Amino acid sequence: MSVSNTTDFTNPSTFILLGIPGLEAAHVWISIPFCIMYIIAILGNFTILFTVKTEPSLHGPMYYFLCMLAVTDLGVSTSILPKMLAIYWFNSREIDFSACLTQLYFYHCFSVMESGIFVAMALDRYVAICNPLRYSIILTNPVMANMGLAIMLRSGLLALPFPLLVRQWPYCRTNIIPQPYCAHMAVVKLACADTSVSSYYGLFVVVCVIGLDVIFIALSYTQILRAIFRLPTKDARSKTFGTCISHLCVILAFYIPSLFFSLMYRFVQNVPLHFHILIANVYLLMPPVLNPIIYGVRTKQIRDRLLRLLTHKGT
Template identity: 75%
Template sequence: MSESNTTDFTNPSTFILLGIPGLEAAHVWISIPFCAMYTTAILGNFTILFIVKREPSLHSPMFYFLFMLAITDLVMSTSTLPKMLSIFWFNSREISFSACLTQMYFVHSFSEMESGILVAMAFDRYVAICHPLRHSTILINSLVAKIGLAVVLRSVILTLPYPFLARRLPYCRTNIIPNTYCAHLAVVKLACADIRISSYYGVFDLFSVIGVDVFSITVSYTQILRAIFHLPTKDARLKTFGTCVSHLCAIFALYIPIFFFSLTQRFGHNVPLYLHILFTSVYQVVPPVLHPMIYGVRTKQIRGRLLQLFTHKET
């Protein structure tokens, strides 16, 4: 009896994504804010790319990094949201094994890439505030390109083990993933083998990448705040700190959800599954939505260019 009802899922051809278990009846309604946020993220980040590319005055290190951040946000949200919406709208739950591993890789890789870009932006703020007279000589285009390449290579290399670790496991229980996308732990938990290596590597990756990045940003801002407090007037201190507000908001938008998501995934056993899945799904789209808004509102050059575009005024 048990043998007849057991399917061999070793290297399964497809996985089944359930969406948000327990809220299936509300999938259509849930899709409305997700679709709105995804549309906003696409429009916002493409606007940032268009403005930075078109405006010569924005061809500087901070905006080069912002350009990279916009590309990363577009890829990260597009890796999960279209499939998520197809589940909500058309009940299209199947995803091939290879597509699932590819999605897993892109989600983790570009999340780490985004973290690395925020570190690069923190370094830019550090140089601009602590060494303002040397900013243009330190952050030359060749150094910016090397930093960008280092961020990309680190993310690409360190996330390679995720799909390989998942592929080598035997899946003999089920191919049903109670999630809206193929997260690493959500997939390997379906295996009928010891997954400690995968779990340990996930923890190692989290702390070696995100932990190091948070430490680097903390060191940068310690030096920045020290320089700000040594400024002679309150107005000068506020004006200088104001140049960091957009970056700080972007940091909080990324890191707070990452740590909450990672901790609840491993230790939040009392958190209802549907709340956990809903939160992780929201995480995929919130930073890409917030970053263009943050920089569009807080950055004078981008705000001015946006006003010119909407009022059809020539520069």
């Protein structure tokens, strides 16, 4: 390692991303499943976007939210995976300080945006099941546009303090980040100042923002379940609940790993570093990979449209 990476400095021009410390010899092999998952995420989410765009019967609130989710998943994975693969394949470890902050911002921005989209999708299911006769009146195109704008503004503003706080800290020990991308806490830990503001703000976003989103989703599904159990027949209850299964699956795939990783990174100290990094990498790619698969398999309208497209191309 060069002297500039370990001696005193206050404004590093670059950071050094190590990938997965201790497993450098296996980087090429580790990259293979992540590259495959990234390809699946790109193909799956673009397929969802194409299917909704080309099928007029899917031009409704539920599928517009699904398109927003697909775009967000593409943003999350693309903000990090190309640089990560460059580290694994070409040992391209340097990242400009400004590029690091940009990567950090967009990663957290898209993550908060995804949580907001899940809230909007829960509202969609609540209105569809609890107020079906007013569904088209409540969720109009202007309302959808305003909800999408609110989600984007919330995520953009909440993620903005992350790079702003990181930029103000002095870095006088090292510029080596022991992981393959610029996450907020990984960069903050390199600073040689009291960074409690950054730490508390990160915890605020996790607990208050995502926590409030989970509470709102839980309240929505409490009302949804009450409405479902009031239905007269078992078949009607099963059919109605089936419309929520996809949403519940993607929620679990997003929030459970997110909560686990955030708490583990902050409070668990005796876990090997490479395990932390692998868990973070898996968490990063799981939702973008699983979301289009879950909706493609579980949503009859999307499944039927894809089958028609494949059948038409095959004839």
